[in-house]
Amino acid sequence: MKNEFPFCFLTYTPTGYIMQLWEDTPWGYGVNMSEMKECPHCGTRHKERTAEEQKKLLVRLKKAEGQIRGIEKMVEENIYCPDILIQVSAVTSALNSFNKELLACHIRGCVAEDIREGNDETIDELVSVLQKLMK
Numbered sequence: 001m002k003n004e005f006p007f008c009f010l011t012y013t014p015t016g017y018i019m020q021l022w023e024d025t026p027w028g029y030g031v032n033m034s035e036m037k038e039c040p041h042c043g044t045r046h047k048e049r050t051a052e053e054q055k056k057l058l059v060r061l062k063k064a065e066g067q068i069r070g071i072e073k074m075v076e077e078n079i080y081c082p083d084i085l086i087q088v089s090a091v092t093s094a095l096n097s098f099n100k101e102l103l104a105c106h107i108r109g110c111v112a113e114d115i116r117e118g119n120d121e122t123i124d125e126l127v128s129v130l131q132k133l134m135k
Helices: 051-076 081-116 121-133
Strands: 008-013 016-021
Touching: 051 081, 081 121
Parallel strands: none
Antiparallel strands: 008 016
16 A cells, blocks of 8 residues: 655665655665656755855855754853854854855756746746845
8 A cells, every 4th residue: 555645765776876666665666866856756856066066065064063963052151142143153154154055056057947948937046045045
C-alpha cells in the first residue's frame, strides 16, 4: 500500500545525490538530482551547486554558527549587554554576507538559465525574494 504523503530523502552515491521515497527503499527507486529541479513527490526544488559555490557558502555559515555559539556563552557568563549586542551585530553581518553570496549564485545560475529558457516567472520570483530581503 502506497503512503498518501510520501517522505523524500537524499542519499549520497559516488555519482551524486539521489532523491528517494521512504516507501521505495531499499534503494529500489531514485531520481538523479542533476536531472531534476523539483521532486515529483514533495514539490521541493533543488539546485546543484559547484564545489566552489558550496565551499564559499558553508564557510560563511560556519562563521555565523561560531559567532552564535560565542553569544550563547556570553549570555551564560552574564557578559555586559552592549558587548553581546556588538557580537549579535557581527552575526547579522555574517548572515547578510551569506545572503549576498547566495543571491549572486542564484542570479548567475538559476535566474539566467530560466530567462534563457523563456521562463519569465523567475523574474517575478526574484523580485519577491528581493522585497523580502530588503524589509
